[in-house]
Amino acid sequence: MKKKGRLAFSFCGLGGGWVLFVLVITGLLVGSLSLAGAVQAGSGSKLIIFSWWTAGGETDALQALLDTYRENEPEVEVVNVTIAGGAGTNAKGMLKARMLSGEPVDSFQVHAGSELIDSWVKTGFLQPITDLWVKNRWFDVFPPQLVEMLSYKEEVYAVPVGVHRGNVLWYNRTLLMDYGLSPPRTFDEFFAVAETLRQQGIVPLAVASKNKWPVTHLFESILVGAGGPQFYRDLMAGKIPWNDTKVKETLRILEKMMGYANLNHPVLTWDQACEAVLKGDAAMTIMGDWAKGYFTARGAIPGHEYDMVPAPNTKGIFIVIIDTFVLTKEAPHRENALAWLETVGGVEGQMRFNQIKGSIPPRLDVPMGAFDELARRARAAFFQDELVFSFAHSSVTSDAFVSAVNDELAAFIHMGDIDYTAARLDRQAEELGIRTGTK
Numbered sequence: 001m002k003k004k005g006r007l008a009f010s011f012c013g014l015g016g017g018w019v020l021f022v023l024v025i026t027g028l029l030v031g032s033l034s035l036a037g038a039v040q041a042g043s044g045s046k047l048i049i050f051s052w053w054t055a056g057g058e059t060d061a062l063q064a065l066l067d068t069y070r071e072n073e074p075e076v077e078v079v080n081v082t083i084a085g086g087a088g089t090n091a092k093g094m095l096k097a098r099m100l101s102g103e104p105v106d107s108f109q110v111h112a113g114s115e116l117i118d119s120w121v122k123t124g125f126l127q128p129i130t131d132l133w134v135k136n137r138w139f140d141v142f143p144p145q146l147v148e149m150l151s152y153k154e155e156v157y158a159v160p161v162g163v164h165r166g167n168v169l170w171y172n173r174t175l176l177m178d179y180g181l182s183p184p185r186t187f188d189e190f191f192a193v194a195e196t197l198r199q200q201g202i203v204p205l206a207v208a209s210k211n212k213w214p215v216t217h218l219f220e221s222i223l224v225g226a227g228g229p230q231f232y233r234d235l236m237a238g239k240i241p242w243n244d245t246k247v248k249e250t251l252r253i254l255e256k257m258m259g260y261a262n263l264n265h266p267v268l269t270w271d272q273a274c275e276a277v278l279k280g281d282a283a284m285t286i287m288g289d290w291a292k293g294y295f296t297a298r299g300a301i302p303g304h305e306y307d308m309v310p311a312p313n314t315k316g317i318f319i320v321i322i323d324t325f326v327l328t329k330e331a332p333h334r335e336n337a338l339a340w341l342e343t344v345g346g347v348e349g350q351m352r353f354n355q356i357k358g359s360i361p362p363r364l365d366v367p368m369g370a371f372d373e374l375a376r377r378a379r380a381a382f383f384q385d386e387l388v389f390s391f392a393h394s395s396v397t398s399d400a401f402v403s404a405v406n407d408e409l410a411a412f413i414h415m416g417d418i419d420y421t422a423a424r425l426d427r428q429a430e431e432l433g434i435r436t437g438t439k
């Protein structure tokens with residue numbers, strides 16, 4: 001096994017809150033577990049996988065990966081358990097309940113970084129797969145920076161399937177062209193474009209706050225744009241308080257952006273906000289590049305109906321979100337799960353999956369010839385840009401903290417009290433151990 005260096009960022013401990021959380025969730029959800037896939041643990045040749053990929057693009061990409069697996073392992077019956085709700089809103093709690101109640105799945109979707117290491121590795125639910133990495137020579141084909149985010153105490157615990165970019169502004173080309181507008185590159189340009197559109201009766205920005213996390217996702221893009229990459233890293237590492245002036249500036253910009261958002265944002269999910277942009281009900285949205293997967297599933301072509309630029313003020317910065325699959329310690333069908341992970345990490349699986357999902361293949365030897373222009377641009381940006389890792393998708397802070405931020409921002413977009421919210425965020429950071437020197 002290759003020697004792996006220290007992680008470039010700090011993971012956060014879980015503390016007793018997590019234990020309480022899972023017990024409560026178990027109590028609440030155990031009754032509905034049997035609905036989450038017709039599973040007979042211990043039975044013959046099956047494979048039970050778990051994800052939250054249910055939206056347009058997500059389902060198709062997962063299906064392509066499953067098709068690849070079936071071609072390799074035609075005898076295996078796949079039990080594909082999916083729980084709707086983008087970013088794992090509902091799935092994460094369901095999965096924890098399921099794992100705790102003695103109904104383990106074989107392999108599940110999880111973000112590299114804190115979500116993988118703090119929520120699952122340190123709590124003892126996962127099996128190291130370093131041998132599989134050695135056997136498949138994966139250390140030679142995946143970027144070392146990614147491998148670090150999958151590793152704990154010299155063991156590797158996951159296989160990355162796709163790399164998403166979080167800081168993307170998607171826009172309806174026709175709408176912007178009709179009004180002679182260029183896609184905004186800075187916050188000032190964003191508000192100038194938004195104002196022009198509003199005066200024409202067009203909703204400038206599609207937001208989806210039903211599941212809360214898209215607002216945190218938007219906040220994160222603004223935070224990186226307003227504070228820059230080093231400020232963002234320092235904030236996540238606990239070196240800067242969350243009531244810092246740049247956090248307040250971020251909240252001010254968020255509040256102003258919400259003033260240009262669709263009024264029905266509290267009832268929309270992320271894909272419905274994308275649909276609003278596609279239909280021309282709104283001009284722009286800020287979302288990860290799984291949005292491209294959605295647009296593609298709806299038959300839209302990049303550069304025709306829609307296009308993208310980096311979210312305001314984030315040119316040259318790439319907010320990274322890495323989807324992975326793991327092997328559970330109690331996997332009922334371990335051999336099948338190992339074969340599944342070989343499909344996940346294989347060239348064929350990565351090629352088929354990422355073309356549909358909107359992400360780029362983490363494997364460096366996947367040929368990009370068949371990918372569209374946006375994917376090729378994203379791949380180039382991944383190597384040229386400054387990389388920062390998404391806290392909104394639990395890569396650099398714990399699930400518990402992200403969930404707390406989701407709640408604080410959900411309140412903020414209705415109350416609009418910047419000082420109060422910044423103080424609350426700082427309190428959450430202290431209580432949940434984000435700030436250095438705290439838990």
Ligand code: GAL
Nearest residue numbers: 058086087088290321323393
């Ligand atoms: C992210 C995940 C993406 C995409 C998105 C919306 O957390 O990494 O793959 O699925 O949620 O569901």
